[in-house]
Amino acid sequence: xxxxxxxxxxxxxxxxxxxxxxxxxxxxxxxxxxxxxxxxxxxxxxxxxxxxxxxxxxxxxxxxxxxxxxxxxxxxxxxxxxxxxxxxxxxxxxxxxxxxxxxxxxxxxxxxxxxxxxxxxxxxxxxxxxxxxxxxxxxxxxx
Numbered sequence: 001x002x003x004x005x006x007x008x009x010x011x012x013x014x015x016x017x018x019x020x021x022x023x024x025x026x027x028x029x030x031x032x033x034x035x036x037x038x039x040x041x042x043x044x045x046x047x048x049x050x051x052x053x054x055x056x057x058x059x060x061x062x063x064x065x066x067x068x069x070x071x072x073x074x075x076x077x078x079x080x081x082x083x084x085x086x087x088x089x090x091x092x093x094x095x096x097x098x099x100x101x102x103x104x105x106x107x108x109x110x111x112x113x114x115x116x117x118x119x120x121x122x123x124x125x126x127x128x129x130x131x132x133x134x135x136x137x138x139x140x141x142x143x
Contacts (some may be wrong), residue, residue, distance in 0.1 A: 038067055038133040045069045052096050055083065063137060065123060068115055078125035080135040081117030
């Protein structure tokens with residue numbers, strides 16, 4: 001009986017603690033890694049040059065992104081951005097149009113974005129010391 005009461009008291013205390021902390025601004029919850037290792041930058045740049053930008057899904061918080069590389073320098077020219085425009089419906093994404101070399105919105109084909117994804121949520125992308133492309137998928141977190 002005493003064990004049951006103590007266990008119940010601890011359980012109620014934990015629930016109260018979690019609820020009170022959830023209502024405060026003292027906790028910053030981030031699910032998933034801050035950085036996504038997309039792989040070898042030389043190989044990725046070659047694939048993009050041959051086939052076009054690479055979609056990655058899902059990453060942190062179910063987020064999907066496009067990765068593109070522009071230019072001859074593998075260390076520079078990386079772009080990583082959200083596959084959806086801010087506020088877009090969940091079934092509206094941007095898709096690569098290889099003929100026009102730009103991204104078009106699947107729900108509104110008149111809405112277009114450059115190969116750099118300008119106008120879409122951008123994520124930092126850099127090549128680390130090991131030659132891998134690293135994307136900061138939680139930067140500019142608006143979701």
